[in-house]
Amino acid sequence: MIEILQQIINGMAIGGVYVLIALGLTTVFGILGIAHFAHGSVSMFGGYLTFFLVVMWGLPLALAILIALVVGFLLGVLIELLAYRPVRNANHINAFIVALGLTMMVEGLNLEFFGHEQVVIPTDFSRVFNIGGVTIPELRLYVILAAALLIAAMTIFVEKTKTGQAIRAVAENRDAAILMGVNVNTIPLVVFSISTALGVCAGVMVGALFAIAPGIGEGLVVKGFAVLILGGLGSIPGAVVGGLVLGITEALAAGFISSAYKDVIAFVAMILVLLVRPQGLMGKA
Amino acid sequence: MLKVSDLRVSYGPIEVIHGISLEVKEGECVALIGANGAGKSSTLKAICGLVPAKAGTISFEGQDITNQSGHAIVRAGITMCPEGRQVFPQMSTVQNLRMGAYARSDNEQASDLEDMMNMFPILRERAHQAAGTLSGGEQEMLAIARALMARPKLCIFDEPSLGLAPKIVAEVGATIERIKKMGKTILLVEQNSLMALRLADRAYLFEAGEIVLSGTGEELQSHPEVAKAYLGH
Amino acid sequence: MKLTTLTAALALAGTTALAAEKTLDIGVSDALTGGAAVYGLPQANAVKMAAEEINAAGGIKVGDDTYMLNVIAYDDKANPTEASNSVRKLIDRDGVKYILGFCCSGATGAVASFIENEDAVMLVGNAAERSITTREIPNLVRTRPPADYTGAAAGTFVAQKGHKKVAVLGALDIGFYASYVDAFEKELEKAGGEIVTRESFGLKDRDMTPQLTKIRELGPDAILVVGYVEPAAFIYRQAVELGIDVPRFGFTSGSEEQFLRVATSEQMEGVWDLRPTELTLLSASDNGIAYHANYSEKYGIAPSPSSPYAYDQTYALKDAIEAAGTVDDTEAVAAALRELPVPDEVVMQYLPVDGKMFDVNGQAYTSNGAFQWQGGNWVFVQDLPSDAAAYSAFLSTID
Ligand SMILES: Nc1ncnc2c1ncn2[C@@H]1O[C@H](COP(=O)(O)OP(=O)(O)OP(=O)(O)O)[C@@H](O)[C@H]1O
Ligand SMILES: [Mg+2]
Numbered sequence: 001m002i003e004i005l006q007q008i009i010n011g012m013a014i015g016g017v018y019v020l021i022a023l024g025l026t027t028v029f030g031i032l033g034i035a036h037f038a039h040g041s042v043s044m045f046g047g048y049l050t051f052f053l054v055v056m057w058g059l060p061l062a063l064a065i066l067i068a069l070v071v072g073f074l075l076g077v078l079i080e081l082l083a084y085r086p087v088r089n090a091n092h093i094n095a096f097i098v099a100l101g102l103t104m105m106v107e108g109l110n111l112e113f114f115g116h117e118q119v120v121i122p123t124d125f126s127r128v129f130n131i132g133g134v135t136i137p138e139l140r141l142y143v144i145l146a147a148a149l150l151i152a153a154m155t156i157f158v159e160k161t162k163t164g165q166a167i168r169a170v171a172e173n174r175d176a177a178i179l180m181g182v183n184v185n186t187i188p189l190v191v192f193s194i195s196t197a198l199g200v201c202a203g204v205m206v207g208a209l210f211a212i213a214p215g216i217g218e219g220l221v222v223k224g225f226a227v228l229i230l231g232g233l234g235s236i237p238g239a240v241v242g243g244l245v246l247g248i249t250e251a252l253a254a255g256f257i258s259s260a261y262k263d264v265i266a267f268v269a270m271i272l273v274l275l276v277r278p279q280g281l282m283g284k285a
Numbered sequence: 286m287l288k289v290s291d292l293r294v295s296y297g298p299i300e301v302i303h304g305i306s307l308e309v310k311e312g313e314c315v316a317l318i319g320a321n322g323a324g325k326s327s328t329l330k331a332i333c334g335l336v337p338a339k340a341g342t343i344s345f346e347g348q349d350i351t352n353q354s355g356h357a358i359v360r361a362g363i364t365m366c367p368e369g370r371q372v373f374p375q376m377s378t379v380q381n382l383r384m385g386a387y388a389r390s391d392n393e394q395a396s397d398l399e400d401m402m403n404m405f406p407i408l409r410e411r412a413h414q415a416a417g418t419l420s421g422g423e424q425e426m427l428a429i430a431r432a433l434m435a436r437p438k439l440c441i442f443d444e445p446s447l448g449l450a451p452k453i454v455a456e457v458g459a460t461i462e463r464i465k466k467m468g469k470t471i472l473l474v475e476q477n478s479l480m481a482l483r484l485a486d487r488a489y490l491f492e493a494g495e496i497v498l499s500g501t502g503e504e505l506q507s508h509p510e511v512a513k514a515y516l517g518h
Numbered sequence: 519m520k521l522t523t524l525t526a527a528l529a530l531a532g533t534t535a536l537a538a539e540k541t542l543d544i545g546v547s548d549a550l551t552g553g554a555a556v557y558g559l560p561q562a563n564a565v566k567m568a569a570e571e572i573n574a575a576g577g578i579k580v581g582d583d584t585y586m587l588n589v590i591a592y593d594d595k596a597n598p599t600e601a602s603n604s605v606r607k608l609i610d611r612d613g614v615k616y617i618l619g620f621c622c623s624g625a626t627g628a629v630a631s632f633i634e635n636e637d638a639v640m641l642v643g644n645a646a647e648r649s650i651t652t653r654e655i656p657n658l659v660r661t662r663p664p665a666d667y668t669g670a671a672a673g674t675f676v677a678q679k680g681h682k683k684v685a686v687l688g689a690l691d692i693g694f695y696a697s698y699v700d701a702f703e704k705e706l707e708k709a710g711g712e713i714v715t716r717e718s719f720g721l722k723d724r725d726m727t728p729q730l731t732k733i734r735e736l737g738p739d740a741i742l743v744v745g746y747v748e749p750a751a752f753i754y755r756q757a758v759e760l761g762i763d764v765p766r767f768g769f770t771s772g773s774e775e776q777f778l779r780v781a782t783s784e785q786m787e788g789v790w791d792l793r794p795t796e797l798t799l800l801s802a803s804d805n806g807i808a809y810h811a812n813y814s815e816k817y818g819i820a821p822s823p824s825s826p827y828a829y830d831q832t833y834a835l836k837d838a839i840e841a842a843g844t845v846d847d848t849e850a851v852a853a854a855l856r857e858l859p860v861p862d863e864v865v866m867q868y869l870p871v872d873g874k875m876f877d878v879n880g881q882a883y884t885s886n887g888a889f890q891w892q893g894g895n896w897v898f899v900q901d902l903p904s905d906a907a908a909y910s911a912f913l914s915t916i917d
Contacts, residue, residue: 003731003732003735006727006734007731010727010731011728111551116551116553116555117555117556119779120780135759135760135761140759162387165383165384165387166384166387168375168380169373169376169384172373172374172375172376173371173372173374175335176373177384178335178355178356178359179333179335179355179359179365179367179432180359180384180385180387180431180435181356181360181387181388182387183354183356184356185354209725211748211780213722213748214553215722219722251728252728253728254728254732255728255729255731255732256732258718259717259718259719259728259729259732260718284375284417
């Protein structure tokens with residue numbers, strides 16, 4: 001029993017990261033119908049930047065994260081304006097190719113600026129809590145809590161604010177949203193900046209809890225899309241449930257079935273879910 | 286109030302509106318009738334900025350709004366209740382209604398919401414249900430109410446009776462009648478030409494992207510060709 | 519104007535002075551970027567440094583000629599296809615006959631599969647996959663011993679410590695790590711011990727808590743971690759976080775700096791690394807200390823522990839060319855390598871077989887060491903019980 005609980009806790013940290021990545025992907029997909037592959041690499045850029053500010057400039061972690069977040073917002077705006085907007089009305093394959101090109105570009109920039117060695121964002125959180133045999137390192141706990149907080153903030157934003165509702169409206173029916181007076185030119189900017197900021201948070205979490213290295217972002221974006229499909233395309237609750245399910249399934253698969261095949265098992269589980277619910281866990285049929 | 290002159294609209298290389306002119310005066314109810322594919326919806330979409338006008342001008346309250354972006358036209362005071370209702374399916378009834386007031390910045394939205402619930406009691410019952418799960422008639426009421434939430438000066442309805450049971454069609458007709466009595470200016474497109482012409486002060490007949498006939502509602506009702514082709518007598 | 523003339527004259531003078539010497543191009547194919555660059559880049563640097571030293575000391579003497587070394591290094595990203603391409607480029611375009619570097623097994627194996635048909639000699643460094651030297655390719659030698667040579671020594675060592683139930687967590691989809699564990703297991707079982715579980719992780723995995731949680735439930739006497747430094751550091755840290763307090767043994771060859779980026783010194787305390795002795799200052803010879811100092815000075819960063827495999831290649835090549843008395847006849851140079859005594863300048867501590875640096879398989883053997891993390895540093899504790907001659911005989915039986 002303790003082992004199962006421990007594995008669930010183990011899976012929640014990476015699950016939280018998956019959720020944050022998937023939230024960004026799912027809102028972008030919902031609004032623009034594009035698969036924003038570069039999201040993982042852009043997220044890792046945020047993690048790298050935080051690392052750089054903490055280690056090279058000696059800034060306090062909180063300040064570094066704040067700066068990275070602001071940069072994330074701006075970067076999101078730039079990506080939308082410069083990369084995706086020009087191909088918005090073109091064939092979907094164009095946006096697809098832009099996304100791939102952008103991924104390579106951002107990966108290249110990361111490599112150029114931050115090198116090929118893994119970087120770990122240093123933190124002071126090294127305590128370990130032990131609750132009845134289940135151990136939780138302090139940092140992991142904070143990552144899980146921060147992810148929960150961000151998910152809650154995102155949900156409140158989308159459900160309770162006017163801009164959030166406009167984002168949903170555009171995702172659900174673009175023309176009708178225009179008829180409500182929504183400016184469909186600014187909404188993608190908002191979506192990209194929020195997505196990118198969430199991605200930056202995920203990048204910081206990965207960088208503090210694990211490590212950032214070339215290729216990690218690409219791996220995460222694949223998981224992020226798996227979460228999207230698992231949870232239901234464009235669905236925010238789907239991203240939350242899907243991310244946690246994927247993270248915990250991976251941990252349970254590695255712990256109870258086979259560590260060598262944990263990714264395979266997680267994907268098989270995903271396919272099984274889709275056989276029963278083709279629209280995803282939270283998707284509308 | 287609204288003046289359309291020599292409007293042309295095309296989708297890609299294909300022109301579907303070939304230079305039409307029409308006018309809606311303040312307080313009027315104007316109907317556009319015509320067969321499927323005649324170009325009524327395309328005209329409305331051009332007015333609302335959903336499709337570009339290739340040529341011609343559209344002006345509203347003396348301002349040129351030709352090819353302005355859709356959200357600016359909404360702010361100018363034109364709201365459309367689109368063909369096929371187009372509610373936001375996963376948002377609740379209340380959320381849909383609030384979206385209707387998206388372009389407003391005053392603080393009377395809550396009381397307007399209350400008014401809509403009173404005007405359409407069914408919406409109060411369905412307040413927190415996802416709009417996509419409402420029946421067709423309920424969705425139409427929601428779409429109309431949502432349009433009214435914008436407090437438009439000109440209210441455009443594109444086929445509000447589409448696909449509804451006869452009883453509901455009558456209800457929709459009565460609703461538009463009420464909106465007319467509220468003093469709203471209305472531009473109405475209807476397949477149900479009889480209903481449209483009864484409601485309308487004036488009407489235009491579309492055929493293949495052109496206006497072939499115009500006049501008061503009664504005039505068109507009694508016009509032999511209209512009667513034969515569209516009213517089914 | 520005057521200045522330009524002067525410069526031109528000087529340049530001309532320089533060329534004439536050098537004209538008596540010849541240049542020998544040597545190639546390096548290694549991972550200069552990407553994940554494996556932690557191993558590959560220092561190797562390429564080491565070759566360049568050795569070449570400069572050799573040039574400064576008067577070059578390579580063949581008959582009346584003196585050759586100055588010129589290093590052409592290509593990035594193979596540790597990728598088999600890229601490595602094959604860069605070696606082809608070196609041989610076909612640059613006319614290179616001697617190719618050094620080779621940090622990683624996949625890329626090295628790909629080149630090894632065709633090098634026998636080339637008029638070239640291949641000197642392998644850090645790549646640890648055993649099969650690279652089991653086919654007795656006459657024009658290939660390797661300075662680093664195969665992983666299972668070290669694995670067997672490690673197994674004996676852990677068994678001698680009295681551990682019976684060992685849990686393994688490793689990059690087991692990589693051949694040489696798996697063969698380290700196999701050889702380890704064989705020695706452990708001889709002493710009545712057993713491996714209770716073999717858990718895997720991938721190159722990019724950084725969260726090993728699921729595997730460690732499973733291991734924690736099994737209650738082993740010790741754990742053995744085999745894999746690249748970067749994931750291994752996370753395993754050591756996460757094992758502590760999960761409250762696993764049994765001895766931790768490993769085969770990772772990471773520097774202090776690399777581990778401290780991930781784990782605190784307290785989290786690392788007591789961890790063993792059972793590996794070829796390689797370059798650690800505590801176990802180093804005078805050569806090793808000088809190498810460390812020169813490399814640090816030249817590149818502004820400490821050399822990786824495995825980088826001398828490539829440095830030593832360069833000196834072995836020099837001695838072999840001089841012994842063969844030719845730079846053109848690669849067969850003669852390859853043969854001379856097989857007969858070579860250990861050069862004086864090498865950094866690693868080779869255990870010669872029959873007095874020769876490379877055995878009949880072209881394989882060199884170093885001593886293996888048990889290193890332990892004590893108070894922030896890797897401390898050389900003792901040699902592992904390694905048997906180069908016996909392993910060499912065993913290697914000859916495999917094909
Ligand atoms: N998005 C589009 N792309 C291409 N052609 C279109 C598009 N929308 C409409 N059309 C064409 O334009 C013409 C006019 O269509 P429109 O929808 O305006 O007619 P309508 O009068 O509203 O018909 P209905 O009564 O069936 O709604 C039709 O021939 C239609 O096929
Ligand atoms: Mg229509």
